[in-house]
Amino acid sequence: MSTSQDPLRPPRSTLPYDPRAEYRRRLGLLGSVGRSAIGTARSAAALLGTLGLAVASVGAPGAGARRIVRAVTLGQILFTGVQAVGLVSAIGLLIGATLVIQTSLMVPAADGDLLGKILVAVVLRELSPLITAIIVAGRSGTAIATELGNMKVHQEVLALVALGVDPPRFIVLPRLIATVLSVVALMVYFSVVAVLATALIANVVLGPSPVELRAGIARALLPYDLVLFVAKGVGLGAIVGWLACHYGLSVKSSPTEVPQKASAAVVRILLGCVAYDTALTALFYWLVARPLY
């Protein structure tokens, strides 16, 4: 009978005697901390691996594979992007209305200039990327994580491996591309809807005409805003697709893990998106761009 493969961990036997209890007792606090650190490093490596393998498969050969990946990507764009337009429209309208209401309470005599600055600073630079990412995370992030988790449970991912179909290329890459493109496109759409809603309601409540508002927006925009807008869209979209795929594929074999991993995915996506958004804002406006006011 051979000895255990890992000298640090005695085997868990199928017999009644279990040596692990004694092992844990002898490990101590330092050993537990060390083991926890190793586990965290492994998790981080696995997380980076999910993204790295998908990105590395972009230039992989195989015209047949490329055709299939393209078809899957289009399907994902339809679900993630196109089917979210209604929800984005509603929230964009409501955000525009809320902005006008709050501005009228604080500065009843707000003109097009002030309103334009508020629109650019609050909606275009911050709310548009974050709210779009949250919408996509809630709709598509959970759906992706759940779908992939179920694929793991039902051995569909193993089946793909057996067929010689690369899971990073067939599963992860299309969803990553779809979430990036969808978030960027939806951000643009959200911004347009919110600005239009603000223009219409502000004209009635506050006074500035749409023309005055447009001029105010143009004066408030900086050259760096376009770069920041795209950088936020691409980054936030990538975070949604990447983490949703990673946590979905981390399901082992139990169906009860699927909702747990989907929930974990959304929580981490939200945290990651807010952290990324804040970091990018700080980087561009405190370190790179001239002061706003």
Place this chain on the structure above:
Amino acid sequence: MTALPALELEHASYRYGDLWVLRDLTLSLRAGETLVVTGENGVGKSTLLYVCAGLVPATGGRVRLMGRVPNPSRPSELVHHGVRRGFVFSGGGLLSNTSALGNVTLPLRYHADLFGMDEEAIEARARELLSELRVSQADFHALPAHLSAGVRRRVSLARALAVSPNFLFLDDPEADLDSATKRLVYELLERFRNDPEVTLVVATTSPELIERLGVPPRELAHGYLLGPGRSLSTLGPPAKC
């Protein structure tokens, strides 16, 4: 000069968390050989098949298929080197959002340039395989959830055979099947057992199938693969670890 073994395990082990399911397995199969694995429920027969087929990386030791180490993240590399695997899972393993026909055509379309097949030829081959396995045309475009267990198993078989595999792995191939489908499966397995180009690995608890295959089974027990003809009941109680 001796030919490379088709399937080789060198001190291969596998664990789920802290539970060692496979321990220090070493075996070698030539092309055309057949391995039949048996054992109690839950002993790790499916896991052994996954490790042999390279679907999961072994926790320890090494697995080689035609001299190549499989990479579950890049399984297409094996196909590019001439290793074509067919795997029939005990639960089917069909893609749930793809029709029966779509499941069978997927590997052919993914490797279309490698196999030199156009869309028409791929569809024709898939239809031919499904018909040969007596899947009704009405079921070709049905999703797996709308198919009975027996039909799902036939579709799974058709998908495994679509790539003209040189390795065929079958996990409990006769479970939940009606007698007609069982006969079909047995005939197919006998055909592949006699094929010198196909290395066959079957996990089963069916005495009838073991008898039909005519290959001495090897029992998997406590993570070890016992020799042909030996069983757990002939050994003494295992030593305390």
